Amino acid sequence: MTKPAPSPSAKSIHCEYWPVAKEFLLDAKAAAPQKRPPFMGTRSSNRPGSIAAFVCSLFWLALMSEAVAQVAIGPVGPGAIQSQNRADILRNPAAPLGTAPPSGGEGGYVQASPNDNDLGEQQILQRKEEYLPFTFSASTPVYYTSNVALVNHGAQDDVMFAPGLVLTYQPHLTSTLYAEIGVAQQWFIYGRFSDLNFASFDAIVGLAYYMPQFHNLTLRARYDYNSLTDTSFDQFFSNNSIILSGAVPFRIDRVQQIGIGFDVQLSFAADPEGPRRNDYSFWAGYSVNLTRHFSIDATARLAVRDYHVGSRTDVSEILSLSANYRINQWFTVSLLTSFSWNQSDRDVFDYSVADIGAGISGGFQF
Amino acid sequence: MKNTRFLQSWTFLALIFGLAGLIRADAGARVTYLTNGVEAHGLNGSPSRVAIGNILSGGVTIDSGANARSELTFVNRTVVRLGARTSLHLKDGAGAAELRDGAILFQIPKGSNAEITAGPVNLTSKGATGLLERNRDLYIKLLLLEGDARVMLPGHLGESVVIEPGQIMIMNPKSMALPGAAYFNIARAVKTCRLLNEFPPLRGENLIAEEAAKQARLTKTGDYVSANLVIFGRGTQVTMIGAQRAEKPAKKHTGNSQSAD
Numbered sequence: 071m072t073k074p075a076p077s078p079s080a081k082s083i084h085c086e087y088w089p090v091a092k093e094f095l096l097d098a099k100a101a102a103p104q105k106r107p108p109f110m111g112t113r114s115s116n117r118p119g120s121i122a123a124f125v126c127s128l129f130w131l132a133l134m135s136e137a138v139a140q141v142a143i144g145p146v147g148p149g150a151i152q153s154q155n156r157a158d159i160l161r162n163p164a165a166p167l168g169t170a171p172p173s174g175g176e177g178g179y180v181q182a183s184p185n186d187n188d189l190g191e192q193q194i195l196q197r198k199e200e201y202l203p204f205t206f207s208a209s210t211p212v213y214y215t216s217n218v219a220l221v222n223h224g225a226q227d228d229v230m231f232a233p234g235l236v237l238t239y240q241p242h243l244t245s246t247l248y249a250e251i252g253v254a255q256q257w258f259i260y261g262r263f264s265d266l267n268f269a270s271f272d273a274i275v276g277l278a279y280y281m282p283q284f285h286n287l288t289l290r291a292r293y294d295y296n297s298l299t300d301t302s303f304d305q306f307f308s309n310n311s312i313i314l315s316g317a318v319p320f321r322i323d324r325v326q327q328i329g330i331g332f333d334v335q336l337s338f339a340a341d342p343e344g345p346r347r348n349d350y351s352f353w354a355g356y357s358v359n360l361t362r363h364f365s366i367d368a369t370a371r372l373a374v375r376d377y378h379v380g381s382r383t384d385v386s387e388i389l390s391l392s393a394n395y396r397i398n399q400w401f402t403v404s405l406l407t408s409f410s411w412n413q414s415d416r417d418v419f420d421y422s423v424a425d426i427g428a429g430i431s432g433g434f435q436f
Numbered sequence: 437m438k439n440t441r442f443l444q445s446w447t448f449l450a451l452i453f454g455l456a457g458l459i460r461a462d463a464g465a466r467v468t469y470l471t472n473g474v475e476a477h478g479l480n481g482s483p484s485r486v487a488i489g490n491i492l493s494g495g496v497t498i499d500s501g502a503n504a505r506s507e508l509t510f511v512n513r514t515v516v517r518l519g520a521r522t523s524l525h526l527k528d529g530a531g532a533a534e535l536r537d538g539a540i541l542f543q544i545p546k547g548s549n550a551e552i553t554a555g556p557v558n559l560t561s562k563g564a565t566g567l568l569e570r571n572r573d574l575y576i577k578l579l580l581l582e583g584d585a586r587v588m589l590p591g592h593l594g595e596s597v598v599i600e601p602g603q604i605m606i607m608n609p610k611s612m613a614l615p616g617a618a619y620f621n622i623a624r625a626v627k628t629c630r631l632l633n634e635f636p637p638l639r640g641e642n643l644i645a646e647e648a649a650k651q652a653r654l655t656k657t658g659d660y661v662s663a664n665l666v667i668f669g670r671g672t673q674v675t676m677i678g679a680q681r682a683e684k685p686a687k688k689h690t691g692n693s694q695s696a697d
Contacts, residue, residue, distance in 0.1 A: 188505075188519030188539040189567050190629030192579060192604055193621035194665040194674070195651075198658060323613060325594025359594060 202435035205238045211406060211429030218263050220412070220421045229261035230427075246280045250292060257301065268306075271297045276313070290315045294335075309346065310339040325359040337378070346378040363396045384414040401432040464493035464526055465516070465533075469507035469635055474500045474518070494528035500538070507635060512548040515638065517541040517631045527551075539569040541631035543638055544583070555609040561585035565640055566599075567631065575672055576607045581622055582643040589614060601647040606672055619660065623648040 210233045217225035234256035242248050254272045276292025291314050298307040317331035333351045340346040351373035359365045368391050375384040390408040397403060406427045413420055467474075467490045475483040476490070477497040486506065492498065500506055500522045507517045508524075514531035518524055522538025531550030544550040546563035553559070554570040557578075564583030570576045578587060580599045587605065588596035595614050599605060603617040626632055626644060638644075654660050665674050 187628065187630045188541075189569055189577070189579065189631070190625040190627070192667040193624045194604075194663040194667070195602070195619040195621055195655070195660045196663050197619050197660055200659075323592075323594055324597075362598075 201242065203239055203241050204436045205236075205240070205433060206436070207236045207431065207433030209234050209429055209431035211404070211427050211431075213406070213425045213427030215423060215425045217421060217423035218260060218266065220423055222418060222420045225421075225423075226263070228263050230425075231257075231259045231261075233257055236433075240278070243277075246282070248278045248280070250274065250276045250278050250290070259301070267301045269299050269301055269303065271299065274313075285318050285320070288317045307345060308341050309337055311335050311337040327357045329355045329357075344379050348376045348378075350374045350376070365394050365396075367392045367394065382414060382416055382419070384412055384419060386410060386412045400434055401430060403430050404428065464491055464496065465508035465510045466491050467506060468509045468515075469505075469517070471506065471634070472501055472504035474498060474504050474506045492526055494526050494532070497523060497525045497536070499523045505631070505634065510550070512550070513545045513639075514548055514550045515541075515543040516552075517635055519631055535568055535570045537570055537572055539567065539631070541565070541567050541629070543640055544585075545640065546583070556589055557607055557609070558588050558590050559585050560588075565638065565644055567625075567629065570609075573609050576609055577672070578605045578607075579603075579620060579625060581626065582640065582647045587614060602651050621662070622651050 210231075213230045213232065214227065215230055216227050218228040218230070219226065234254065236252065236254040238250065238252035240248050240250050252272075252274045254274075255269065257267075257269045259267050273295045274292050276290060279289045281287040281289065291312070294309075294311050294313050296309045296311070297305050299305045313333065313335045315331060315333040317329055319327055319329045321327050331353055333349065333353070335349040337346045337348055351371055353369055353371040355367065355369035357365060357367045368389075371386075371388040371390075373386045373388070375386065377383070388408060388410045390406070392407070393405045395403045406425070406429065408425045409423070410425075411422045467486055467488055470486065470488050474486040475498070476486045476492055477483050477499065478495070483499075486492070486498065492508065498506065498508070498518060500518045500520060502520055505517065505519060507515060508526075509515050510531045512530040516524065516533060517540060519539035519541075522540060523536040524538075524540060525534040525536055527533055529551075531544065531548060531552075533552050535552060535554040540552075542550070542552060543565040544561045544563055549560070549562055551558065551560045552568065554568055554576045555573065557576050559568065559578065561583060564580060564585045566578060566580040566583075566585060568576070568578050578585075578599065580601050580603050582601050584601070585599050586596060587599055589612070592612060595612075597614055597617070599617055602619050602622050604620040605615060605617045607615060622644065626648060632638065632641075651660060655662075664677050666677055667674055
């Protein structure tokens with residue numbers, strides 16, 4: 071048996087507890103540059119990184135889609151408010167949850183083993199994860215909707231195709247502060263009611279602040295420019311808003327996670343002025359990875375929409391469910407379902423709708 | 437008629453060989469290397485001295501003494517090397533065993549199936565070489581040198597991870613969840629590991645060397661950074677070393693050894 075005694079120059083830190091050593095490693099890792107926070111992905115081949123990249127992409131897609139909802143009935147045309155509500159309903163359910171942060175050490179224990187050199191020496195290495203600030207993602211969902219115009223009476227069903235593209239750049243400013251710059255384009259194309267077709271373009275600039283000391287709280291503040299056009303790119307509405315959001319994940323175990331969060335969207339300029347509104351929403355989500363490739367996500371969202379013109383206030387409840395099968399690190403196939411109910415202080419705007427769809431999405435970082 | 441007899445003969449032979457294969461698959465493991473005293477405890481609990489060439493069937497527990505080491509080769513070519521003071525219980529089926537105490541090196545050839553348990557932890561692979569240590573109910577340590585292996589806690593939803601070469605995982609047997617894996621220097625472990633250096637060469641040592649070289653390349657490019665933390669063989673005791681500390685060579689083997697090769 072040989073147990074090489076540390077040389078006189080070696081500093082024995084008596085960190086005989088593996089968890090202590092592990093925390094030491096994690097601390098060192100946290101201090102290292104190029105660290106990506108838990109809500110982002112990395113080029114590392116491990117699975118959480120890939121999922122993070124995908125979730126991050128979907129988050130942006132959902133975020134951009136949400137911004138589409140900045141129109142209301144008025145001179146912009148009868149389909150505008152339906153368009154914004156439609157985008158709200160189709161928010162990605164998994165997006166707000168993000169990914170779990172690295173776990174800390176396990177229970178403390180240290181024991182000597184009689185097999186000292188049978189195993190050899192284990193010099194611990196840290197794997198440096200490369201930070202990839204650019205993310206590109208694309209999705210091609212197709213939905214069946216029970217209420218294409220989101221109306222109270224005389225609902226018509228239809229099929230809707232909603233492909234989208236998102237490009238984001240997220241440079242880190244400090245170890246926990248990131249800038250977010252992104253553009254997104256999404257189309258909403260109906261099968262029978264082609265008059266309702268529209269497209270949405272968003273440009274977002276903001277900051278994301280990750281706070282591991284507060285249960286991995288993530289805070290975001292963004293400026294969003296949203297432009298709604300017809301499918302010929304003729305703009306019929308534009309909106310400028312500030313979006314403030316916060317999210318806290320709670321990891322139940324390795325495969326389950328719940329999360330809660332809020333989003334506040336404050337519109338400060340719109341053209342035309344009529345559809346301007348502020349959104350205040352709270353959400354709670356649950357995510358479970360049943361296998362390495364298959365996950366189920368559910369999110370419930372309560373939103374209050376306060377319109378600037380006409381003193382109109384709506385309250386919406388949106389329940390989203392999705393089942394996702396990850397084909398590989400780039401592509402995921404999803405089944406998507408959402409149910410939404412809207413109550414307005416003007417009864418004519420009350421509606422309920424169910425959307426069931428499927429799609430393939432993909433993304434990569436560079 | 438001639439064709440029918442021909443077919444019958446071949447069917448009979450196929451049945452015979454198939455049956456023999458089934459029996460063989462359940463035949464346990466052969467002792468292929470031995471150093472000092474190793475005992476086998478049969479189903480009746482009586483200990484018997486193990487010798488090179490012995491075939492140990494499922495249900496047998498092998499205990500190696502203070503300075504003893506041994507190597508078992510299963511019928512599916514899975515190799516398990518037992519370190520000193522190690523207790524390994526063979527289960528029915530090729531490559532199925534339970535580490536009850538001590539340290540082992542396992543090599544599961546590509547294309548073979550093996551399942552090794554250590555307390556509540558279950559390790560399965562279709563091609564991997566690694567080291568596994570269990571110190572009673574205090575800790576379980578796994579190091580993977582090449583290939584990949586799935587580690588799971590049966591009965592706990594989602595507690596299943598795939599370990600890659602160069603990853604080390606230290607688990608608390610009482611924990612309900614698997615910890616995250618860290619990384620270790622493959623080349624240094626190989627250089628100092630007695631379960632590699634005091635035995636005849638493994639068949640897949642080139643695969644380990646490839647993984648070590650790959651890790652060395654990644655270290656050169658900065659993908660791996662040394663944490664200056666070393667576990668000197670002993671379970672979970674981590675020592676911080678100075679940057680100038682040289683790697684210690686493995687102690688040369690002393691002792692009486694026998695080999696089946």
